[in-house]
Amino acid sequence: xxxxxxxLGIGILAVAGLIFVAADHIDAPAVQGGASDxxxxxxxxxxxxxxxxxxxxxxxLLSPAATSAATFDEHxxxxxxxxxxxxxxxxxxxxxxxxxxxxxxIGPVAPSSPGxxxxxxxxxxxxxxxxxxxxxxxxxxxxTKNNISVFAGPRDDPFFMDFAQYSEIIAxxxxxxxxxxxxxxxxxxVMSVVVEVPKALIGGxxxxxxxxxxxxxx
Amino acid sequence: MKNLKLVSGxxxxxxxxxxxxxxxxxGNGEGVYNNPVLSGTYIQEDQMGRPAVNTVFVSSSxxxxxxxxxxxxxxxxxxxxxxxxxxxxxxxYANGGLNALGMDATTFTTVLATDVLNVSLDGxxxxxxxTNLLTGRALADDVITVELLxxxxxxxxxxxxxxxxxxxxxxxxxxxxxxxxxxSPW
Numbered sequence: 001x002x003x004x005x006x007x008l009g010i011g012i013l014a015v016a017g018l019i020f021v022a023a024d025h026i027d028a029p030a031v032q033g034g035a036s037d038x039x040x041x042x043x044x045x046x047x048x049x050x051x052x053x054x055x056x057x058x059x060x061l062l063s064p065a066a067t068s069a070a071t072f073d074e075h076x077x078x079x080x081x082x083x084x085x086x087x088x089x090x091x092x093x094x095x096x097x098x099x100x101x102x103x104x105x106i107g108p109v110a111p112s113s114p115g116x117x118x119x120x121x122x123x124x125x126x127x128x129x130x131x132x133x134x135x136x137x138x139x140x141x142x143x144t145k146n147n148i149s150v151f152a153g154p155r156d157d158p159f160f161m162d163f164a165q166y167s168e169i170i171a172x173x174x175x176x177x178x179x180x181x182x183x184x185x186x187x188x189x190v191m192s193v194v195v196e197v198p199k200a201l202i203g204g205x206x207x208x209x210x211x212x213x214x215x216x217x218x
Numbered sequence: 219m220k221n222l223k224l225v226s227g228x229x230x231x232x233x234x235x236x237x238x239x240x241x242x243x244x245g246n247g248e249g250v251y252n253n254p255v256l257s258g259t260y261i262q263e264d265q266m267g268r269p270a271v272n273t274v275f276v277s278s279s280x281x282x283x284x285x286x287x288x289x290x291x292x293x294x295x296x297x298x299x300x301x302x303x304x305x306x307x308x309x310x311y312a313n314g315g316l317n318a319l320g321m322d323a324t325t326f327t328t329v330l331a332t333d334v335l336n337v338s339l340d341g342x343x344x345x346x347x348x349t350n351l352l353t354g355r356a357l358a359d360d361v362i363t364v365e366l367l368x369x370x371x372x373x374x375x376x377x378x379x380x381x382x383x384x385x386x387x388x389x390x391x392x393x394x395x396x397x398x399x400x401x402s403p404w
Contacts, residue, residue, distance in 0.1 A: 024266040024273060030282040036263040043335055044343040044356040047396050052339065055357075055400065064404045077260045088290040088332055099254040106256075115288055116262040125256050140398055151398035156391045158400055159269075161362045162384040169381065176380025186390040189403040196397055199339045207353075209334035211267035211289060215260035 035073030103152035
């Protein structure tokens with residue numbers, strides 16, 4: 001009996017490891033459901049094709065009722081990382097830090113040092129673009145400075161997937177997806193940070209490698 | 219003498235004003251006393267490049283470790299785990315099977331294990347639009363179906379059709395054509 005439990009336990013763990021909770025929604029125990037939990041990341045050419053847009057989404061699966069109370073954590077920095085030399089080490093970062101109802105966005109700028117730790121000094125804020133964090137139910141507040149535009153606040157989760165049916169397949173309860181499928185993320189919101197920057201500030205031409213990180217102030 | 223003192227005083231005041239305006243006045247008309255202190259050391263908790271990579275290919279017990287491994291070290295640390303999990307998940311790679319990019323399990327997971335999003339600065343940005351591949355990620359990209367096709371679809375996207383498309387092809391709200399592009403919340 002003990003052995004069976006152990007085998008079952010291991011089986012469930014193995015299956016859980018393969019279930020993907022959406023793009024990155026609720027992906028790991030240390031950040032699950034918290035203010036530093038990144039749900040998604042997008043990078044695309046702007047309406048002005050000289051610009052690149054970066055989107056970080058956090059705190060997935062917010063119901064409309066939960067969204068009105070959702071906030072950014074003032075201890076959590078959202079950092080867009082840009083490698084424009086092909087070594088998968090960031091050469092530039094764009095750092096967003098919330099404080100007292102505003103989102104302060106620094107960069108693109110060379111990081112104090114690459115890697116898991118980011119240091120902001122007292123002068124970091126001087127060149128920041130800042131924007132009022134948009135309240136739930138309000139028109140989007142946008143700030144633009146030095147051709148860099150920023151937004152922070154609740155948005156519809158742009159991610160779509162029949163995650164429920166995927167879970168049934170992984171659990172062995174279904175042999176395939178339904179057609180049509182059902183969007184598990186329909187009607188849910190996320191907390192978004194959107195930054196649009198001139199391509200000239202992040203390499204100008206060629207291919208870059210980008211990723212987003214959440215970092216907590218110590 | 220009195221004049222000289224006066225002139226010096228004016229000069230000093232003027233210098234002081236210049237110094238103040240240079241150092242203390244932040245942009246956008248914000249007053250100095252409203253300027254927050256953002257300084258500090260921030261330590262990594264979560265990271266993400268391509269959609270669904272950590273969640274699909276990293277085993278449960280390693281997810282936090284993956285989130286705290288820099289991308290330049292992820293390939294060495296995690297490619298083996300990615301390959302084992304891909305083979306366990308999809309029969310399409312068995313017996314030397316390939317995906318539609320002509321990649322076998324080792325080659326495909328070598329690409330995926332370094333979890334960065336490749337982005338072109340020179341034109342169309344999309345995860346996959348039928349022509350362009352991995353030049354970014356646009357809001358409307360059906361990234362899950364693309365990934366399911368690459369995981370289950372085999373050499374020509376036709377293997378395991380019941381598993382290679384979730385048949386949810388678009389968002390539940392239209393996106394905006396202008397900044398901030400994402401739709402307003404529900």
